[in-house]
Amino acid sequence: QQQVKQSPQSLIVQKGGISIINCAYENTAFDYFPWYQQFPGKGPALLIAIRPDVSEKKEGRFTISFNKSAKQFSLHIMDSQPGDSATYFCAASKGGSRLTFGEGTQLTVNP
Amino acid sequence: GAVVSQHPSWVICKSGTSVKIECRSLDFQATTMFWYRQFPKQSLMLMATSNEGSKATYEQGVEKDKFLINHASLTLSTLTVTSAHPEDSSFYICSAKWPKGISYNEQFFGPGTRLTVL
Secondary structure, three states: OOEEEEEEEEEEOOOOEEOOOOOEEEEOHHHHHHEEEEEOOOOOOEEEEEOOOOOOEEEOOOOEEEEEEOOEEEEEEEOOHHOOOOEEEEEEEEEOOOOEEEOOOOEEEEO | OOEEEEOOEEEEEOOOEEEEEEEEEEEOOOEEEEEEOOOOOOOOEEEEEEOOOOEEOOOOOOOOOOOEEEEEEHHHHHHEOOOHHHHOOEEEEEEEEOOOOOOOOEEEEEEOOEEEEO
């Protein structure tokens, strides 16, 4: 019930394309869903986050889509750039407690 | 945004020695900090939750006596790997949580510490 399933494991996109990463969860008590970006040898950086009372949140080229009934949420990266190449992690938590992370997606954006 | 630092960024030590890693929240007070471990190409694994002024809460399977955590102030938590062995070699990352009332549950991560045990 605490798991967060993330897919795909790896993703290759052409520059200018849309990158889409999906996550699914089981625990309906989760109430906070962040996405983190991690470059090799660095700590994760908070990219964007959403609460379940909204279905979509956009910040620049990054958008989270949230489907409460399906218990799924996704990250969309518009106009993907080579600098976006990194590992992306979705996560979830409830009541301000510990984060449960997905397995990660290694994104490669080709020039 | 909030800044979390870690020191050292990398450390090499001999088997059997102890290593201390510091995690500091530079521009906010964090009552709660977390320690994670990450193996290559894998996700973050929570090791323990550190609350200022109280004992850390360890995840199942994490040895309390091997991974000593001290959260002595609102801006500093330390992780000491005691009697380190090669299998302890990993990337250790801390995070600090915004205090209540500022933002909901946001955690900010440090840059990580690469530990190599020879």
